[in-house]
Amino acid sequence: MRIVEPTPESTVQPQKKSKRKLPVLFFVLLTFIAGASFYLFALKEGEEVDSESLQQNTTAEAEVSEDVEQLERTGELRMFTDNEFNVFYNNLLQPDLERVENPPTITGNDEADTRIRSIAEARGYRLRSSPSATATLVTVDGYQLHAVVAQPWEELQQAAAEEGLSMSIVSGYRSVENQRNLFTSRLSAAGASVSAVAQGTADDIVNEVLIQSSIPGYSKHHTAYTIDLKCAGYIFEDFKNSPCYTWMSANNYEQPKKYGFIPSYPPEADAQGPDPEAWEYVYVGKDLLTQ
Ligand SMILES: [Zn+2]
Numbered sequence: 001m002r003i004v005e006p007t008p009e010s011t012v013q014p015q016k017k018s019k020r021k022l023p024v025l026f027f028v029l030l031t032f033i034a035g036a037s038f039y040l041f042a043l044k045e046g047e048e049v050d051s052e053s054l055q056q057n058t059t060a061e062a063e064v065s066e067d068v069e070q071l072e073r074t075g076e077l078r079m080f081t082d083n084e085f086n087v088f089y090n091n092l093l094q095p096d097l098e099r100v101e102n103p104p105t106i107t108g109n110d111e112a113d114t115r116i117r118s119i120a121e122a123r124g125y126r127l128r129s130s131p132s133a134t135a136t137l138v139t140v141d142g143y144q145l146h147a148v149v150a151q152p153w154e155e156l157q158q159a160a161a162e163e164g165l166s167m168s169i170v171s172g173y174r175s176v177e178n179q180r181n182l183f184t185s186r187l188s189a190a191g192a193s194v195s196a197v198a199q200g201t202a203d204d205i206v207n208e209v210l211i212q213s214s215i216p217g218y219s220k221h222h223t224a225y226t227i228d229l230k231c232a233g234y235i236f237e238d239f240k241n242s243p244c245y246t247w248m249s250a251n252n253y254e255q256p257k258k259y260g261f262i263p264s265y266p267p268e269a270d271a272q273g274p275d276p277e278a279w280e281y282v283y284v285g286k287d288l289l290t291q
Contacts, residue, residue, distance in 0.1 A: 075290045077257050082266035089262065090126070092284060096135035096146065097223055100127050104176050104217040107184060111198040116215055119206050124271030125218040130176065137224055143172030146224040149283040153227065156259040165244045166232035170279075174221035179214060186213050211275050218273070220264055225283045227261075240278035249278075260286040 080088060106113040131137065136147040145153070153169070160167045174182075186209045192202035220226040230236045231244030239245050248256055253263055264280035265272050 075258075075286070077252075077254060078289055078291055079252050080262070082263075082269040085262050085266050086269050086272055088288075089264075089282060089284065092288075094129070094223065094225060094284070096132050097129035098132040099129050100176075100217050100222075103127060104180070106180060106215050107187075107194045107197065109194045109198050112194045115197055115200060115203070116206055119203060120210055120215050120218060120273070122271075123207070123210055123273055125210070125214060125273035127217055128220055128222045130222045131173070131224050135224065137173060140172065141169050143169050143227075144224060145169075145172045145227065146283070148285070149225055149227070152259040152261070152283060152286070156256060156261065159255060159259070160244065160247060163247055165247055167229050167244050168232070169227050170230045170236055171221060171228035172226070173224035174219055176216045176222060179219045179221065180216040183209065183213050183215050210273075212277075214273060220280070220282055223282070226264060227281055227283070228277075229279050229281065236279060245278050248281075256281055257289045258286070260284060260289065262289070 103113075103117055106116050131146065137144045138147045138150050139145075140150050140153060157167055187197070187206065190205045190209050192205040192209075196202040197206060214221075221228075228236070229239060229244070231239055231242035234242040234244075249263070253261075256262065261281040261283050263278075264282045265274055265277040267276040267278070269276070
C-alpha cells in the first residue's frame with residue numbers, strides 16, 4: 001500500500017494563501033451579493049415598469065378599437081364589387097313587400113309567355129316583390145315611391161344640387177300591369193307577333209327588347225324602392241355619360257350609399273337581366289350600407 005504524503009508546499013502554501021485572501025474573498029462576496037441584490041431590484045423595477053407600460057399599451061389599444069367601433073357605428077360605408085351589389089340586393093328582405101309566387105301573364109299566350117320567361121331568366125331576370133297591404137306609397141315629383149324613400153331621395157338630390165348637378169326622377173313604382181303594357185308594346189314595336197314568339201321564330205327580338213325592358217313580375221320597379229334618374233342636359237339613356245353619373249359612381253357609389261341607395265344594375269356585374277343601367281338605383285337604407 002502506497003501512502004502519498006502531501007508535499008509541504010502543496011499543504012502549507014494554499015493554507016497560507018487562503019488565510020491571506022479570506023478578507024478579500026469576503027469583500028468580493030459582499031460586493032457580489034450587493035451587486036446581485038441591486039441587479040435583482042433593478043430587474044424587478046424594470047419588470048414593474050414593463051408591465052405598467054404594457055398595461056398602458058393595452059389601454060391605448062382598447063381606446064383605439066373603441067374609436068374604430070365608433071367610426072364604424074357613425075357610418076363607415078361598406079364597399080361592394082358590382083356582383084356583390086347584386087348578391088346583397090337579391091338576399092335582402094325589404095319591409096312591406098309581398099313575394100310573387102307565380103309569374104304573371106305576359107302576352108296571355110302560354111307558349112309565348114313560357115318562351116319569353118325562359119329567355120328573360122337566362123339573361124338573369126328574376127321574380128321581384130310587390131308592395132304588401134302594409135306599404136305606404138307617396139308621390140314624389142309625380143312618381144309613386146315607398147314612403148321611406150322620399151326623404152333620402154330629396155337629400156341625395158339636394159347634395160347633388162350643391163355640386164351644381166340637377167337630377168330628377170323619371171320612374172318610380174310600376175305595377176305588374178304597367179310593366180306588362182310596357183313590355184308587350186315594345187315587343188310589338190320591335191316587330192314580334194305573339195304567334196311568332198310562341199313558335200320560337202322571334203327569340204332574337206325578344207332578347208333585344210329584354211336588353212332594356214323587364215317582363216311583368218320581374219322588374220325592381222314593382223317594389224316601390226327603385227328609381228330611374230335623369231341628369232339635366234342629358235337624355236335619360238345617356239345618364240352614364242353625364243356629370244351626375246360621375247358624381248354618383250365616384251368612390252364605389254359613395255354619394256348614393258350615404259343616403260341609402262345602391263346601383264340597381266351596375267356596369268361590371270354578371271348576367272343580371274337587362275344590360276347595365278347607370279340611371280337606376282334602389283333604396284335599401286343607410287343602416288345596411290354602413291359597418
Ligand atoms: Zn328603371
